[in-house]
Amino acid sequence: MHLLTRGLAALIVLGICVMLGFLIVSDEGRDPAAATDRTIASRAADPSPLTVAETFPAGAAGYQVEKAVAETDCTVAVTGALRSELSGYGCSQAVRATLAVPDSGYLVTAGVLNLADTQSANAVADRVRALVETGDGSFTAMTGAQIPSGTPVGWRARGHYLLYCVITGPAGEPVPSGEPLLGQITSNLLDDYLSDLVLARRASGS
Incomplete structure (x- = not known):
């Protein structure tokens, strides 16, 4: 017993x-991001505006930063119906930069749009594809000029932010869609840099 x-x-x-x-x-x-992203799920939880120094400092993502600005008028970053989408979903800030890709001659206009909450960022992200494909809305170059039809555009939503990039040739002309470097630039800039570094750092509070 x-x-x-x-x-x-x-x-x-x-x-x-x-x-x-x-x-x-x-x-x-x-997924560690699922836990930390609660801190950037809304502007109420993450009230401090992004800064140029935080988002696009010199040498950001290994690119040459030619110009970077932080603006409270989000509509300067987009055209057409995307303007009303951003206004309707409470966009308060657009932090943008022109980046030169080394050894390629390509220029990238990249930006982070500050929406009200995660649902708003996802809703705008869902609308981008349809608007870009129909020509009813897109992103602008830093000059405010509308990008030419056929210009490669990439975007992601994370937390209450929408990340995007537009890739053009040195004179602003569209890059051929079959160019293998396009996917690498988009992934490096939106995923590795803006999402997994800039926003992850903000989400963790560091």
């Missing part, structure tokens, strides 16, 4: 250890 009691106790302890191990592994398997 004594041995049976000790055996049952050992099984109970083993079961507890297995359960704790499962919980620890499950927690480690969660």
Whole structure:
């Protein structure tokens, strides 16, 4: 009986250890961004405006920053129906830059738009594709000029921000859609730099 009691106790302890191990592994398997992004889920939770120094300092993402501005009028960054979309979803700020891609001659107009909350950023992101494809709305160059039809555009939503980039040739002409460097530039700038560095740093409070 004594041995049976000790055996049952050992099984109970083993079961507890297995359960704790499962919980620890499950927690480690969660996407860390999902937890930290709660701090940038809305402008109410993340009230400090973005700055040029935070978003597009010299050498941002390994590119040459030719010009960078932070503006409270979001409509200067877009054309057509995207203007009403940004106004309707509470855009309060557009931080934009012109970046030169080394050894390619390409120019990138990149920006971060500050929306009211995650739902607003996602809603605008959902509208971008349809508006760009129909020509009813798009993004502008830093000069305010509308980009030519066929210009590659990339965008992402994270937290209450919409990230985008527009890639052109050195004279502002569209880049051929088959150019393999386009995907690399878009991923590097929107995912690796703006999302996984700039916004991740803000989300973590660092």
